[in-house]
Each structure stands twice: as C-alpha cells, then as structure tokens.
Amino acid sequence: NDTSLFWASIPDITQNTILAILQLLSTPNFLSAMKLIITSADDVAPRLRKNALLLLGERVAATNANSNKKRGERENVLNVELIGELIDIVNNAENTDILIKHAGIVGVERLAKNIVLKSGEEGCFAPALKMCIGILEGGEEELLSVCGLCVGELLARLKVRALPLLPKLMKCVLKGDAASTEWGLRVLLSVANTLGSFLNPYLEQ
Secondary structure (H helix, E strand, O other): OOHHHHHHHHHHHHHOOOOOHHHHOHHHHHHHHHHHHHHHHOOOHHHHHHHHHHHHHHHHHHHHHHHHHHHHHHHHHHHHHHHHHHHHHHHOOOOHHHHHHHHHHHHHHHHHHHOOOOOOHHHHHHHHHHHHHHHHHHHOHHHHHHHHHHHHHHHHHHHHHHHHHHHHHHHHHHHHHHHHHHHHHHHHHHHHHHHHEEEEEHOOO
16 A cells, blocks of 8 residues: 555665765765765665775775865865775675675776876775685686776776786686686786786796
8 A cells, every 4th residue: 555655665665865975075074974885784775885895986986086185185085995895795794694704806997097196096906806816716607707907907097006906816717617707807807907017927827
C-alpha cells in the first residue's frame, strides 16, 4: 500500500538529500564531512558511502582545476589525509563488502588522477599501490578491473617511487593467464608507459 511504499522510500530520500547537501558545501567543509562519512563505518549505509566517494572524485577534480594556490594547499592537506582513510576502508572491509571496497578503490584512483601535490609528495600514494597489489594477489574477481585502473593512475603518480613494489606487481600480472585479461593488459601497458626501462628482467616471462 501507499504507506508501506512511503516508509520504504525514506532511506533513499534521506541519502539523496545528504548527497545534495554535500554538493552545496564549501570544499573544506565537504572534505571534513567526507572524512566523517568514510570513518563512520557502522553508522553510514554502504550505498551512501559509495556515492559519497564517487562525489569526492568529482569535487577533487573541480577543486584542483579552479582553486587558488593558498586555498588549494589547505584543501590538498585534507585530500592527502583522505588517501590513508580510503586505504584503511579497503583493507579493513569485510570480504562481503564489495561495494565499499570498490568505492574506496575508485576514491583512491580519482584522487591519484586529480589531486595537485607539491614535488616530492607523490610518495603518499605508495601505500595505495601496495593495497591494490594485495587485492590482485587475492584474486578478488569483482575488484580486479577497478584495481587495474587504479594501478595505472598510481604508477603515473609514483613513477620510479613504484620500483620497490614492481616485482610483486609483475608477479600478479604474469601469474597464470592474468596477462591476457583486460585488467592485466591495462597494468602491463601502464608499467610499460611509466617504468618501461625497468621491464627487461620480466620480458622472458
């Protein structure tokens, strides 16, 4: 009946309202709200967290394209802090929380693609690459494609800083038929574009 439909629609209406409010916040307040949403795992619905993380990527791109230097530096401090929070989300999520893991990886990928950092700060993405390699090693089918995308952005950011993790990454790609999969080919192409001069030890494999 109409009453049942009304109450059933309340969660969706509430979540859509929260997302609309997030879009209206100034960037510092938005990022503070995002930290709260990200870290309040037990109190925030998975769908809201996922959509909020997708919104985060869009706001980061817009912020770094339009912000002035002083404001951008302050906001990037918050963005860098969010990288660690997102990694914790993915690493600590239960195996059944695929939506949360997926959204966390997408959040990292969009930060890696869009955030503007000072020279030398790119190393903050190294733990994220380690996280992605762990997922590739675990073979979580639902996450392999998004991990491949994320690895590409992380390698572009880290460049030679990714070398300590290259052996583990290549082991994942060269295991079984992984190199012939979409995500495997994407990772190989990213490695070739970013660290091609270091591929010789792996060419025979």
